[in-house]
Amino acid sequence: MFNFMHNISSYDDTVKDFSWKIAEEELGYKPGDVINIGEYCTDRICRNGKAYKLALIWQGHKGEVKKYTFNDMRILTNSIAGYMKNLGITPGERVCLFMDKVPELYLGFLAGLKLGAIVQPLFSAFGSESLITRLEDAKTSAIITQKKHLPKVRNIMKDMDYMKYVIVVDETDPTHLREREYILDIENMEMLDKFDIYPSTAETPSVLHYTSGTTGKPKGAQHVHYSVISQYITSKYSLDLKEQDIYWCTADPGWVTGTSYGIIGPWANGVTQCVMDAGFTAENWYSFIERHRVTVWYSAPTAIRALMKEGEAAIKRHDLSSLRYLASIGEPLNAEAVLWSEKVFGMKFHDTYWQTETGSMVVSNYPCMKVKPGSMGKPFPGMEVGLVDIKTHKYFDKKGVVGVIAVRPGWPAMFRAYWNNPDKYNEKFVDGWYLCGDRASIDEDGYFWFVGRDDDVINTAGHLVGPFEIESALLEHPAVAESAAVGKPDQINMEVVKAFVALKPGFEESKMLELEIMNFIRKKLSPLAMPQEVEFVDSLPKTRSGKIMRRVLRAKEWGEEIGDISTLENDM
Ligand code: WT7
Numbered sequence: 001m002f003n004f005m006h007n008i009s010s011y012d013d014t015v016k017d018f019s020w021k022i023a024e025e026e027l028g029y030k031p032g033d034v035i036n037i038g039e040y041c042t043d044r045i046c047r048n049g050k051a052y053k054l055a056l057i058w059q060g061h062k063g064e065v066k067k068y069t070f071n072d073m074r075i076l077t078n079s080i081a082g083y084m085k086n087l088g089i090t091p092g093e094r095v096c097l098f099m100d101k102v103p104e105l106y107l108g109f110l111a112g113l114k115l116g117a118i119v120q121p122l123f124s125a126f127g128s129e130s131l132i133t134r135l136e137d138a139k140t141s142a143i144i145t146q147k148k149h150l151p152k153v154r155n156i157m158k159d160m161d162y163m164k165y166v167i168v169v170d171e172t173d174p175t176h177l178r179e180r181e182y183i184l185d186i187e188n189m190e191m192l193d194k195f196d197i198y199p200s201t202a203e204t205p206s207v208l209h210y211t212s213g214t215t216g217k218p219k220g221a222q223h224v225h226y227s228v229i230s231q232y233i234t235s236k237y238s239l240d241l242k243e244q245d246i247y248w249c250t251a252d253p254g255w256v257t258g259t260s261y262g263i264i265g266p267w268a269n270g271v272t273q274c275v276m277d278a279g280f281t282a283e284n285w286y287s288f289i290e291r292h293r294v295t296v297w298y299s300a301p302t303a304i305r306a307l308m309k310e311g312e313a314a315i316k317r318h319d320l321s322s323l324r325y326l327a328s329i330g331e332p333l334n335a336e337a338v339l340w341s342e343k344v345f346g347m348k349f350h351d352t353y354w355q356t357e358t359g360s361m362v363v364s365n366y367p368c369m370k371v372k373p374g375s376m377g378k379p380f381p382g383m384e385v386g387l388v389d390i391k392t393h394k395y396f397d398k399k400g401v402v403g404v405i406a407v408r409p410g411w412p413a414m415f416r417a418y419w420n421n422p423d424k425y426n427e428k429f430v431d432g433w434y435l436c437g438d439r440a441s442i443d444e445d446g447y448f449w450f451v452g453r454d455d456d457v458i459n460t461a462g463h464l465v466g467p468f469e470i471e472s473a474l475l476e477h478p479a480v481a482e483s484a485a486v487g488k489p490d491q492i493n494m495e496v497v498k499a500f501v502a503l504k505p506g507f508e509e510s511k512m513l514e515l516e517i518m519n520f521i522r523k524k525l526s527p528l529a530m531p532q533e534v535e536f537v538d539s540l541p542k543t544r545s546g547k548i549m550r551r552v553l554r555a556k557e558w559g560e561e562i563g564d565i566s567t568l569e570n571d572m
Pocket of ligand 1: 211256257329330331332333351352353354355356357376436437438450453459463464
C-alpha cells in the first residue's frame with residue numbers, strides 16, 4: 001500500500017524544528033563514529049532488513065535489463081574493493097571512473113569508497129585533453145573504464161607516470177591489454193561476502209568532482225563521507241523519496257547530480273533506483289518510465305524542453321500513471337515548463353538549486369509547499385541562504401533586489417577543498433558566507449528567483465563549461481591567433497558555446513575552417529564544449545589591461561545592454 005503522505009507536511013514547521021541531528025539519528029550516526037558512504041548505501045541497508053529489496057534496475061541501450069538487490073550491491077562492491085586492494089590501490093589514492101552509465105560505474109563508485117579511495121567520476125564523452133587536465137591535477141592512480149574509451153586513455157598514458165592501473169570492465173581477452181592494463185570482470189570474479197571496509201570518519205575525503213570556473217583549469221571540488229547526511233535528508237524531504245518508490249535520476253554520475261542524487265542520497269534511503277544507459281529520445285524516456293513504473297523522476301530543464309518540443313502525442317502513447325513526483329536541477333526551469341508539465345503529466349516539475357561545491361540542495365521546492373512557477377523555491381531547512389551585494393559582497397536583506405546567492409558554511413555536504421588550490425577555495429568565502437557565484441532575488445514570501453551567473457561560465461544543457469578551457473584549446477589550432485568563448489541563447493540547451501576567433505595572418509575565414517575548428521574542440525574537449533558557431537573577427541574587445549571582455553560579446557548575443565565599458569580598450 002503506497003503511503004500518500006509527504007515526508008514533510010509543513011515547510012515552516014520543518015525549518016523551525018530542523019537540525020542535522022535528525023538525519024544523523026535516522027542513519028544511526030553519532031559524532032566521531034566511523035561513516036563510510038559505500039557501507040551506508042549497501043551493508044547498512046541490508047542490516048535494516050532490505051537485503052533482498054531491489055537497489056538497481058539497469059537498462060542498456062539494446063533494452064536489456066539487469067537487476068541488483070542491496071545484497072548483490074553489498075557483495076559486488078566488496079568484491080570490487082577487494083580486487084582493487086589486491087592490485088595495490090590504497091586509501092586516499094584517486095580512482096577515476098570513466099564509463100558510460102554501466103552497472104560497473106555505480107558499483108565501482110561505492111567500491112572505491114569502501115576501499116577508502118577518493119573517487120573521481122569523469123564524463124565518458126570527455127576527449128583526451130579534458131581527461132588529462134583533470135587526471136593530472138588529481139595525480140590519479142587508477143582509472144576504471146570501458147574498452148570503447150580505452151583509445152582516449154591510451155592516447156595520454158605516456159604523459160601519466162602517476163597512473164598505475166587502467167582497469168577495463170568489458171575486455172575479455174588479456175592479449176589485447178598493454179602495460180598497466182587489467183581486466184575487471186564482475187560476472188566471473190571471486191565474490192567476497194566480507195571486506196574490511198575502510199574506517200573513514202566524517203571528514204575523510206570521498207568524492208572529487210571537477211567543475212569549471214571562468215579562469216584557469218577546472219577545479220576539483222573535494223567532498224567528505226559526512227556529506228551523506230545532507231544527501232540522505234534532502235532526498236527524503238525535497239525529492240520525497242519513500243520506501244515504495246522507483247526513482248529515476250536522469251543525470252550522469254560524471255556530474256555531481258548523478259552521484260549525490262543518482263547514487264548516494266537515494267541508496268542511503270534504501271530506495272530502488274533505475275538507470276538507463278541509452279541516448280535521449282522522448283520515446284525512449286517515456287517507455288522507460290512506463291516499463292519500470294517510475295514514481296519519482298529527477299531531471300533537467302534541457303530534457304524537459306526537449307520533451308515539450310516532442311509534444312503531447314508521445315505522452316499519450318504511454319501509461320505514465322506511476323509518476324507521482326517530478327523535480328528538476330541544473331539550469332533555470334522556465335515557468336512555461338512547469339505549467340506544461342502540470343498540463344501533460346498532471347503534476348509540476350519542482351525546481352531545485354545547488355552546485356558541485358554545495359554537494360546537496362541549497363534552495364528547492366517541496367511537495368508540501370506552493371510552487372511559484374519560475375522560482376527555485378526556498379532554502380533547505382537548516383541552511384541559512386541569503387544574498388550579498390554584487391559589488392561589495394556585503395550581506396543585505398531587501399526583498400526584490402538582485403544580489404549574489406550566499407550560504408552560511410556548515411552544512412554536511414559542503415565541499416572541503418578545491419584540490420591543490422587553497423587560494424581559489426578561500427576566495428569563495430567572504431565575511432563568513434560561501435558565495436555561489438549566481439545572481440538572484442528573494443520575494444516577499446521568501447522565494448528565490450534566479451537571475452543569471454555572476455561570472456563568464458557557460459551553462460549549456462545544465463553543464464558548466466569554462467570559457468578559458470575552450471579558448472586555450474582554440475589557441476592550439478594552427479589558424480587561431482586569439483579567441484573568446486561565450487554562451488549564446490538556444491531554445492533547448494538554454495545556452496550553447498559560441499567562439500569568436502581572430503585568425504593568424506595567412507589564414508582565410510571559410511565555412512570549412514569553421515567546421516574544422518568546431519570538430520577540433522569536440523575531439524579535444526567534449527561535444528558540450530564544442531562551439532555551435534564560430535564568428536571570425538579582426539580583433540576582440542579587451543580591457544586596457546588586456547583582458548578579453550567576454551561580457552561585451554555575450555551581451556550582443558543576448559541582445560542585452562552592454563553596461564559599463566569604460567575600461568574597453570578598442571572599439572568593436
Ligand atoms: C550551477 C551549478 C548541482 C547540479 C547541477 C549543476 C546553475 C543549478 C539551477 C537552477 C538556475 C541553476 C547555477 C549553479 N544552476 N541549478 N535551479 N536554476 N540555475 O552543478 O555544474 O556545479 O553547476 O548551475 O549557475 O551555480 P554545477
